[in-house]
Amino acid sequence: MPSVGLNKRRVKQLGALLAIFAAFAAQLVGALLAHLPVFVTAAAAGLAVDLYLRYRQPALLSMLSRVRFDVTVRQLLRDMLILLGLLRIDGIEPLREQAPLTVALLFVYALHFLCQGVAVMVRRSRTLPVVTRNIDASALRLCAAPPRILARRPGHRLLAFSVPATTGLLVTAVTGDIYAGAAGLGLSLLLMAAGTAHLVTWLLPGKRPASKDQTLEWLDGWLEEYRPTVAMYFSGGTSSAYQANMWLSTLSALDGKPLIVLRERFMVQKIQATDVPIICIPRVAHMFALEASTLKMMLHPANSGKTSQVLRIPSIKHAFTNHGESDKLSSCNPYAKAYDEVWVAGPAARERYRQAEIGVDDKDVVEVGRPQLAPIQPWTGAPEGTYTTVLYAPTWEGWDGNPGNTSVVLAGENLVRALLEDDGVRLLYKPHPMTGSVDPEAGAADRRIRAMINEAAAGRSGPRPGVEAVAELDRRKAELDRLTSSDFRTGADELERMMVQGRPEDGRAALVAAATEAWEAAYWASFPEWQHQIVVTPRLGIYSCFNQSHLLISDVSSVVSDYLHSEKPYAVANTSGMTEEEFRAAFPTVRAAAVLSPDASGVAELLESVRFPEKDQYTKARTELKAHLLGPSDPPSLVRFNAAAVALCAEADERRTLMTAHLTPGIPSQRGPGSDETAAAEARNSGPNGSPEPVTT
Structure with a gap:
């Protein structure tokens, strides 16, 4: 059955692509032969199919973009064929009547490209060096994002704003009335100009967010005010967020001020509901803001290429917790020896590291249990029901x-x-x-x-189950959605989400936990x-x-x-x-x-x-x-985990004291000017998401 559905979808996609090419072919033939019915029908059908696919099947159109037949090329070709058709139609004088239409059409495209340039500038101005959640970042002058069709959807904009121009030109082709084309082009020009002018307002001081330097200065101030002690550091792909989410309840229960540090911008929204402040710092050059903070230790639920970048901060201790323990070799990754300590559940993992001989010293292995297993109910014997x-x-x-x-x-x-x-x-x-x-x-x-x-x-x-069970599930789902889903406006960008997801209400984590438990009970009862x-x-x-x-x-x-x-x-x-x-x-x-x-x-x-x-x-x-x-059930795992965190924080304090005592006057710290040429080079060479950064120590 799945393969049949897949084949049907592929046939549908192939049919849509063939329809686009058939429309262009028919429009060309109709224009060359001055056959109005074919010419006009093909042009209108081509635009309609393009609009439908743009809004309903955007992934299909991406295939055309990969072969350089993107929306701009398609719309330009469509309009050029319309102009070609007008040349072949009797009753329209090329120089006196069609030339102004051609010039007006060129102005439509000029405004489109101008709007696209402004959109790039707006997006760059709204891409801050950090992304936050559960933090009041209003000092960064956050505001709502511009409409997506103006700032992030050039294809949608070109097609939608070109509909009046294309329609007017086709009416001119049918009736010979030059004013129909002029009216359509005028409306498209107005839409393009108004959209561009509206988008420019996001570059004015009233809507322009803080600069990079201002944002980094704000970050230093926030860290000084919040004074974090324990952080969870995470970097990974879109499907790996569960590795971090399983540690949220444990992190929030530790003594001290918890923090979540991420590296990928998309991951900010992948983290489940929590009261813990979240900071995403994509570029390694900006990571050293943490060095001057009160942060003492980091928990690492996964290894990644970017982990080595944060390990360079000498004032922070690092503990590898992993996202699960098994007998596979991946649970004894040699990378683990890069951390100050490796935290495991019980004696079995300690033996596993000892036998693997990968360079992890036995004294650096700490047994802390698995605090997140507390919700698992114990065995009560044989099944009591029918099944x-x-x-x-x-x-x-x-x-x-x-x-x-x-x-x-x-x-x-x-x-x-x-x-x-x-x-x-x-x-x-x-x-x-x-x-x-x-x-x-x-x-x-x-x-x-x-x-x-x-x-x-x-x-x-x-x-x-009766309708009452289904109604209860709907009610519990609505309550959980209210607590966990941010009310994002359609088209909200990163900065707008930062504004909406500011400081959470007090006690929200406990409310979410209770709502989740109630929803799970209702979920199972509905079947x-x-x-x-x-x-x-x-x-x-x-x-x-x-x-x-x-x-x-x-x-x-x-x-x-x-x-x-x-x-x-x-x-x-x-x-x-x-x-x-x-x-x-x-x-x-x-x-x-x-x-x-x-x-x-x-x-x-x-x-x-x-x-x-x-x-x-x-x-x-x-x-x-x-x-x-x-490990043992007494003391509870969370108690042992917290004790290990307190002990590692104490070691971080000792290290920082020694570093301060042995600091030679005149030698800058890692954040000082000219102190870290590698980080400076990375800052110059990396993109806005920090992807090209080399891993160096």
Whole structure:
């Protein structure tokens, strides 16, 4: 089914492209032959198709832009063919009547390009060196963004503002009345001129935001006033925001003044609702504002190429927390030795680093548990209802092409088929958000699995929740949207969002947490207990799926380690090619799991052990492995995490004291003039988003 839909979409796209080229061909033929019906119909149809695709299928038109047949070329060609047609039509004198129309049309294009130049200047003036959220940045003279059609959509502007001109010229071609074309061109000129004049007002002092130097000066002042102590540093792609979001509750609960430091501008809106101030600093040259601040330590939930840039700040201590722990090699990345400390959940990770011999000293490994696992509910025994809820949460394929990374390709369909054959199973399928991003086979297998589940769900029937449950879900969703969704105006840009997302209301984080819990309860209550589900809703976290399930089937990943917090039964798919004995020996997280082969043999016995706990041979092993992987339950993880943060902050204070005591007079700091030639060079060479910056130390 997905492939059929994909083919239909491609046929539709191809048809649209052919329609554009056919319209131009027909317009050319009609103009050369002076055939008015063909000429006028083709020109009008071409403009209509272009307008439709511009607003409804913009991705399709991007294909034409890649071959240099963009909207400007298309509209210019369309208008030139109209002028050619006017030359071929009797009754219109080229020099006395058509020449003024041609000159007026050229002025329309001149104003369009002038407006585009002004738009570039406006966008640059509204691109500050930092982006903020949860911070009152009104001192930067923030204001609403100009209309998108003027500032950010030149294609939409050209097509929309050219409609009167094109229409008038076509009416002139049909009637021979030169005034129709003049009126249309005059209206287009008026629209272009008025739009340009309106856009220019954003360059005047009343709407122009602070300059780069003024913004950096403001940043220094804000840091001095807020006096942050602990920050979470994050850099990544669009699909990696979950790695930072899982640490928000922990960060906000720490002693001191928390801060979130980002590097990519788009990531500011990817961070979930939080009261913690957020600052995005794209360019490394501006990162050293943090050096003179009170910031003492940074938490790093992920490695990235830009991480080394912040590690250059000697006054800040750095702890690598990772975004999850598993037995994979990626959990023992050699990059970890660049941090002052590596914070892990329990003894298992310490042993993993020790055995990996990647240069991480054992004294720098700190066991802090996993504070964010607190919402996971403990195992209560056999399923009490009619159905056994099984969560299949495979991980993604990874970068190295190892078939053991994910079970989706080799075992996913077999596992799902075996589970769906059991009438007493309710299946929750939650694939990793990056599934298929590297290996197309993983993406194809994921689509086939979804089709299987949808087909099985369609074949089931039974009592459904009443309208009250649906109404409750709508009410809870509206409340959560009110708390988490900023009311952005259509066309709001970065600065306007900074203005809207200023200082949050007091206690909003607690309100969001309560609203989220209520929405999750309403979400599950809105479905019948027998319905299979494909869980891809970003708002619904995997921990909520944990609490709904009686059994987890997954791969070697951090999902398994987190699920162990509940001590519920779990199984791991072995697609590595190893024997079961080798598999268990290689991956400690599998010691308390049932191991499933790619053909899904053993699923029936696994379900039996869940329904009848006396047949479960791994109950004691899960309790022991939980302590080994996640550390002791007393003191609580958050207490240990906070203690580690306080201790590292104290070390940062000691380092800063030593640095001050040994500072040689006359030697500038990293922020002083001429003190860091590399950073200065990066500042000169990097773009507004900081992408070309080299990684140097």
